[in-house]
Amino acid sequence: MSLKFFPSVTPSAxxxxTAYSHGASLLLSAPVFGSVYDRVKTSDTPEEFVKSKEAAGALAVWGSSVVGSAAKTYAVAALLQSTGTVTNKGAIYLGTLLFAISTVPGAFVNVFAEKRPLDYVLAKIIGELLDTVGLAAVLNWWGTRPVPDVV
Structure with a gap:
């Protein structure tokens, strides 16, 4: 498999x-970090906190969020570039399609099969809207295409 089939995307995009997507996903992870903050306040020493389960969990959430955000950002930027999307309207359509294929099925499962509370489902839907439609709009605004070499 050759890397030439993957579209090149500007590193700044x-x-x-990644920063945008990571921030949006951290909105949903706020309860995890709230419990970590409470644990920091109650621990006697920094070494005690570092060895705690809360610190390991927070580090895992943070690390996986950064890696996942970078992968999602590249994928959305590559889709924007491969489809030739240059307008904000087109980027919002693309983000909406991504939202529909990634979140809507899980939302139906959460509501009808698992009977989760509606506030939980709405929070996840809003977070995913920010993370798909918002990310596509931000990347389209910033620009994903590399500057061509001037010869």
């Missing part, structure tokens, strides 16, 4: 999109 990946950095901006």
């Amino acid at each position: 990946i950095a901006l999109g």
